[in-house]
Amino acid sequence: MVKKLRVTRKRRHWQRVVCCFALTPLAAAPVAKDMPDAREFMAAVIDESRGQTSYAELTMVVTRPDWTRTSKLVAWTKGRDKSLVRFTAPPREAGNAFLTLDDRIWTWSARIGRRIRLPTSLMSQSWAGSDLSYSDLARSDDRLDHYRFELSPADASGIDVALSSDQRIYRIDATPLDNAPVVWGKEALIVRADHVLLRQVFFDQSMQPVKRIETMRVDEVGSRVFASDTLVEDLEEPGHTTRLVFDVIEFDTDISDEMFTTFELAKQFVR
Amino acid sequence: MSETLAVREAQARPNRAFSLDWLPVMPRIAWRNLGRRRYRTLISIGSFAFAVLLVGAGISLQVGAYSSMIKRGTELMSGHGQIQHPDWLDDAKLEYLIDDASALTALARSHPGVTGVSVRAQASGLVANSGAPDKAGKAGLVMGIEPSSEPQVSAIPDRLIAGRYIESGDEAMIGVALARNLNLEISDEITVIGAAESGGIAAFVCEVVGIFDAGFPALNRTLVQVPIALVSEAFDLQDRASNVVMRVQDPMTSREVLAGLAFRIEQAGRMEGIAVRDWREVNSELYSSILLDAIGSVFMYAFIVLMVGFTILGSVLMVMFERRAEFGVLMALGMRVGVLRRLISWEVLWLWLCGMLLGLAVVAAVIGWYGEVGIPMPTDEAMQDILDSVHMDARMYPEFSSLAFVWVPCLLLALAQLAAVLATRKLGRQLPAEVLRSV
Numbered sequence: 001m002v003k004k005l006r007v008t009r010k011r012r013h014w015q016r017v018v019c020c021f022a023l024t025p026l027a028a029a030p031v032a033k034d035m036p037d038a039r040e041f042m043a044a045v046i047d048e049s050r051g052q053t054s055y056a057e058l059t060m061v062v063t064r065p066d067w068t069r070t071s072k073l074v075a076w077t078k079g080r081d082k083s084l085v086r087f088t089a090p091p092r093e094a095g096n097a098f099l100t101l102d103d104r105i106w107t108w109s110a111r112i113g114r115r116i117r118l119p120t121s122l123m124s125q126s127w128a129g130s131d132l133s134y135s136d137l138a139r140s141d142d143r144l145d146h147y148r149f150e151l152s153p154a155d156a157s158g159i160d161v162a163l164s165s166d167q168r169i170y171r172i173d174a175t176p177l178d179n180a181p182v183v184w185g186k187e188a189l190i191v192r193a194d195h196v197l198l199r200q201v202f203f204d205q206s207m208q209p210v211k212r213i214e215t216m217r218v219d220e221v222g223s224r225v226f227a228s229d230t231l232v233e234d235l236e237e238p239g240h241t242t243r244l245v246f247d248v249i250e251f252d253t254d255i256s257d258e259m260f261t262t263f264e265l266a267k268q269f270v271r
Numbered sequence: 272m273s274e275t276l277a278v279r280e281a282q283a284r285p286n287r288a289f290s291l292d293w294l295p296v297m298p299r300i301a302w303r304n305l306g307r308r309r310y311r312t313l314i315s316i317g318s319f320a321f322a323v324l325l326v327g328a329g330i331s332l333q334v335g336a337y338s339s340m341i342k343r344g345t346e347l348m349s350g351h352g353q354i355q356h357p358d359w360l361d362d363a364k365l366e367y368l369i370d371d372a373s374a375l376t377a378l379a380r381s382h383p384g385v386t387g388v389s390v391r392a393q394a395s396g397l398v399a400n401s402g403a404p405d406k407a408g409k410a411g412l413v414m415g416i417e418p419s420s421e422p423q424v425s426a427i428p429d430r431l432i433a434g435r436y437i438e439s440g441d442e443a444m445i446g447v448a449l450a451r452n453l454n455l456e457i458s459d460e461i462t463v464i465g466a467a468e469s470g471g472i473a474a475f476v477c478e479v480v481g482i483f484d485a486g487f488p489a490l491n492r493t494l495v496q497v498p499i500a501l502v503s504e505a506f507d508l509q510d511r512a513s514n515v516v517m518r519v520q521d522p523m524t525s526r527e528v529l530a531g532l533a534f535r536i537e538q539a540g541r542m543e544g545i546a547v548r549d550w551r552e553v554n555s556e557l558y559s560s561i562l563l564d565a566i567g568s569v570f571m572y573a574f575i576v577l578m579v580g581f582t583i584l585g586s587v588l589m590v591m592f593e594r595r596a597e598f599g600v601l602m603a604l605g606m607r608v609g610v611l612r613r614l615i616s617w618e619v620l621w622l623w624l625c626g627m628l629l630g631l632a633v634v635a636a637v638i639g640w641y642g643e644v645g646i647p648m649p650t651d652e653a654m655q656d657i658l659d660s661v662h663m664d665a666r667m668y669p670e671f672s673s674l675a676f677v678w679v680p681c682l683l684l685a686l687a688q689l690a691a692v693l694a695t696r697k698l699g700r701q702l703p704a705e706v707l708r709s710v
Contacts, residue, residue: 062470064366064470066366067470069469071471092471093472096471096472106404107397107464109462109464109472111472111474112474112475112476114399114401114462114474114476115404116397116399116404116408116462117399117405117406117407117408118397118407118408119407119408119410120407122410128466128471128472129466129467129469129470129471129472130470262404262405
C-alpha cells in the first residue's frame, strides 16, 4: 500500500516536470518572437544618439555640495569613432578641447597651448571635473566588443510617462566579457523601443550601483528622437551631479574628416 | 712579638686582587657560599647571562630595525607629522584642503620641538612629454613644494641622480621611472594637466631640472615635484594647501609635540577643518607593522624570561635541598629563619649580578660593533622588495635600548628574588630537629 503511494507520488512529480518542459516553449514563444537581438539593439541605441554625423551645442552644469559650475560646449561627431568637444565658456575654460579617434583621446589646454594624449589607464577618470569619464567620450561602440548583452522587457515603473511615451521599454544587462578592459561589474540600461536611452546604471565589481545616467527630456529633431537633457549622478558621492543639456543639435550634417585631427584640436578658439 | 704576628697574619691572608672585605658580612658569606659549588654557580650565572643576551640582543636588533623603518618610512613623504584636513587621510582629493596654509605653517615653525616645516599642495594629474604630444601621457602625483623648506622634511632632494634641485619658477623634479617612461631628460619640457579644485582644467608646463631615485617604485613612477606657486596658480588654490609637513627631534615623542601644536592652533581659533596627525596616523601601515611585530616579540621575550625564572627557581630549590643539614644546624644554633632567607636572597643577587655583567658585556660588544658596521641582509630581488615594503635598509643597525639594558635586567632580578622567596618559604614551618632528621 505504502509502496503504491510512493510510486503514485513519483509519477505525479515526473508528470509535473514533463509538463513544465513541454509548456516552456509555448510560454516563451511570444516573448522570443517580439524580442530584438540584444547586440543589434544596443548598436541601434548607440547610432540613434549620434547619427552618421552630428553637431551640438551643450550646456554642462557640474554640481558639488559646495559649488556649481556651468560650462558651454560645442561638439562634433562622425560615425561611432570620431568626436571633438570644445569648451566655449566660462572664459577660463574656453578653447580647451578633447579629440576622440577610435579609442585614443587627446586633450588640448588652450591656456598653455599644449596637447596631451591620454593613456588607456586613465579612461575611467573624471572628464573635465565632471561626473562623466573619458571612456564615456571614447568609442561608444567599444561596448559592443567588450560586453555580453541580455535584453528583457522592462517594467516602466519609475520612468516618467512623458519619457516612456507609451512605448515598449526594454532592459539591457551589459556584462563585461572576461578579458575586457572594463572597470565596471555590469551596466544596466533602460531603453525605449525606438532606441532612446532612458536610464543607464553602472555597477562596480561587487555589483553595487556607483553611477547613474538619467534622461530628463526627450526631443525630436527631424526624424530622429534623442535624449536632450541628461543627468549624471555619482551614487557614491551624494550631491555630485552633472547635467548635460543640448541647446542645439543637428544630425547628419556635412562634417569633414579634417575636423577630427590634432591640428583642428589645437586650433585657437574664437568667441 | 706583635709585629711578628701581624706579618704572619699578612702572609697567611691570600693576596687577592678581588676582595670583598669592604662589604657587610651577609653579602660576603653569600659570595663565599657560591664559591662552594662553583659548577652549579656557573650554570646559574650562565642562565642569567644567556637570558639577558638573548632578550637584549633581540630587543636591540628590533629597536634598530624599527628606527630604520621609521626613518625610511617618514623621510620621503609623510614627515613626523602633518597638519591636514580631517578627511585628507582617507581621500586625498582637492576637495579636502586646509585653509590659511601660510598662517598654519607659521604656527608650526614657531612651535618648540618642531625642527622642520614645509607646506605642500598635491593633486593627481596627467604628465606628458611636451616634445612628444602623440605619445600617451602618464598618470602622475603632482606635488607643489616650497623649494627652500622641503629639504627640512623630505629626503627626496638628496636622491637626485641627474640635474639639480628645483629653485623656483617653472621647474620640475621627476621620478626616474617617469622620466624613462616619457623619454624625458634634463631640460626637456613636461605638460601637466589635471582637474582644478573648482572643476575645469588645470594645466601648466615646466622644465625638468632634476631626476630623482626615491627608492620606491611607486614614487619613481608617478611623482612630479614643482614649486608650490605653480600648482596653486594652475589649480586655483590661493592660500589653501594639502598639508603642512613637519619633522621633530625624536619621532618617538612626536605625539606629545604635535598635541602641543594642536592646542596652540585651537587657541588661535584655526582648528576648524584641521587635523594635526603624527606619523603613526599618517603612515598607519608602517606603525601597524611595527606594532604587530613588537606585540609578537613581547610574547617571545616573556617566554624566554619566564623560562629563565623557572631555571633559577629550580636552581635555588636544589640549593635548599642540598643544604638542608647546614640550615638545620644553623637553625639549631639559633640562627633566625629571616637571616637564612636574607642569605639566600644575597646569593641570588650575586648570581644575577654576575650574569648581568657577563650577558650585558657581550650584548654591548655585539651591538657596539654591528651598530657601526651593520648586519647585511640578503640582497636578492625578492628580499629587496620585502625590505622596501616595510621601509627597511639593506643593512640592519642594532641600537642600544633602555629596555634591553635596564628593564629586562630589572625584570630578571625581580623573578630571581621571587624564586628565592618561593624556595625558602618552607624554612620557617619546620623545627631544626625535623630538618636534621630528614637529612
